[in-house]
Amino acid sequence: KEIKVFCPATIANISCGFDVLGVALDSVGDEMVIRKTSENGIRITRLEGQNLPMETLQNVAGVAGLALLAASDYSGGFEIEIYKKIKAGSGIGSSAASSTGAVWAMNELLGNPFSKLELVQFAMEGERLASGVSHADNVAPALFGGFTLVRGYEPLDIVPIPSPSELFATVIHPQIEVKTSDSRKILKTKITLADGIKQWGNVGGLVAGLFTNDYDLIGRSLVDYIVEPIRSILIPGFDEVKIAAIEAGALGCGISGSGPSIFALSKGEEKAVKVGNAMREIYQNIGIDYDVHVSKIN
Numbered sequence: 001k002e003i004k005v006f007c008p009a010t011i012a013n014i015s016c017g018f019d020v021l022g023v024a025l026d027s028v029g030d031e032m033v034i035r036k037t038s039e040n041g042i043r044i045t046r047l048e049g050q051n052l053p054m055e056t057l058q059n060v061a062g063v064a065g066l067a068l069l070a071a072s073d074y075s076g077g078f079e080i081e082i083y084k085k086i087k088a089g090s091g092i093g094s095s096a097a098s099s100t101g102a103v104w105a106m107n108e109l110l111g112n113p114f115s116k117l118e119l120v121q122f123a124m125e126g127e128r129l130a131s132g133v134s135h136a137d138n139v140a141p142a143l144f145g146g147f148t149l150v151r152g153y154e155p156l157d158i159v160p161i162p163s164p165s166e167l168f169a170t171v172i173h174p175q176i177e178v179k180t181s182d183s184r185k186i187l188k189t190k191i192t193l194a195d196g197i198k199q200w201g202n203v204g205g206l207v208a209g210l211f212t213n214d215y216d217l218i219g220r221s222l223v224d225y226i227v228e229p230i231r232s233i234l235i236p237g238f239d240e241v242k243i244a245a246i247e248a249g250a251l252g253c254g255i256s257g258s259g260p261s262i263f264a265l266s267k268g269e270e271k272a273v274k275v276g277n278a279m280r281e282i283y284q285n286i287g288i289d290y291d292v293h294v295s296k297i298n
């Protein structure tokens, strides 16, 4: 028996919510095929699209799968085929897509013994391998869909958040690679109370705006005082792209996860496409190759 699964890309942080907010992109993602085997353990039998390790312990899907197996009384194992469409190091949750897709499909094949929350915890082991930190802000939306809030890590508490029907995400990926582990190392470990006050005001505002379909409130809340000022230095053209996106009518714009991808949220598809064109122009002028995606938020 086998399952083919679509593993969505995700935008983590959404400006103000470092390590706690994320959203799934329904039109960008990988495919995986997972199949049961009688022998115990996990084997990656195929990996196309990206140059990534196939050894179980070096592969995020392998490690996430092993975490599930360890918690299960199933005596067999799984084979995994991975067809990557998401580029590693692009900032739209490449590792989370693989970890999540693996454990979701395995759970289905076993008759759903595990809850979504448990699956998030298994997938977080993949994130630990990829970035050194088992953050859940990509794996949670990849599993739940839409927006999610990691209300707490100890114990893990995930809150799915609804969103207005005309909300679209535009993501531009300048073709440079930024490793999450590197872009975490440059962050400060302390923040000032003044920055904290502004930041949690925005987190509350963004969540409230998503619940009440208040696009203006969503836009006002898409501000990051803590991480973006530091990380944006790693992304050539970031300030120009952000200005161009806002001028083209985006509600807000920021770094997608740990970068280098930049995301914008807009009301309506037409606006989201226009925002993508404005962002594109900046990288054309700078001379950096890029990919642009527009995705409806569901």
Ligand code: HSE
Residues within 6 Å of the ligand: 012, 013, 018, 019, 020, 091, 093, 135, 137, 138, 180, 183, 184, 256, 257, 258
């Ligand atoms: N919250 C994580 C970070 C997401 O920003 O480092 C990484 O994709």
